[in-house]
């Protein structure tokens with residue numbers, strides 16, 4: 001007889017560990033069926049959605065990103081997760097905290113709302129894995145992380161540098177890097193951007209691997225260059241889904257052709273486990289422009305890899 005207790009693991013789980021038994025096509029859609037809870041006691045990782053898309057320059061819709069990524073993540077069933085060959089949730093306690101409660105009419109309040117809530121979520125040392133939302137959200141996330149961990153090296157997978165001018169008042173997805181450099185939150189000399197294939201007026205000395213260079217490099221070479229740059233500095237990993245080629249990720253607000261495949265970038269992330277990554281995000285998934293969930297699946301797999309290298313690191317400790 002089927003047990004009710006095995007369904008809807010997101011709300012029936014009695015711990016932050018363990019395997020869900022839901023069918024991939026049904027049930028409550030938390031990220032990878034992790035327990036949906038506001039009690040993050042004992043969590044190694046907190047997954048959190050930030051459905052903000054009021055600061056985009058082109059197509060809006062990333063407010064539906066967290067929903068789409070959670071739904072796509074249901075495809076990861078109970079088998080050991082490739083390529084880690086691990087039950088990630090045997091040793092890694094992961095909570096899905098739901099979404100940030102944003103103000104759609106008092107948008108100027110949102111940066112502080114995000115930062116304040118993020119600070120609470122990481123206060124006890126949990127690793128925060130955030131699902132955007134547009135790339136503005138990385139600004140308050142970086143602030144909260146730097147407040148706790150000090151200045152950070154930034155690892156940014158992106159088609160855009162996000163270094164546009166900023167007067168300190170703007171809510172824009174194109175200048176979080178400008179602010180983070182100006183306020184000393186990231187160290188540009190230890191930071192690196194991967195997949196860039198647009199021009200911006202500033203680079204602040206941040207190292208760049210351009211889209212055409214990626215094409216010529218192996219994933220090993222890319223990962224080595226990142227590790228060389230970051231060294232042992234505490235770092236933050238942000239993955240703008242538009243880093244991927246439009247063929248791998250059409251469902252995003254500012255797509256750019258000529259980017260890498262999901263296969264190559266996943267392979268790079270897999271090799272970053274030795275870095276002292278304090279938190280990460282996957283942003284700019286806009287499912288209204290997606291086809292067959294391909295962008296959402298790519299994004300949820302990137303988030304899975306972020307958990308995977310975290311789980312491996314925990315096992316290594």
Ligand SMILES: [Mn+2]
Nearest residue numbers: 135158162240
């Ligand atoms: Mn970006």
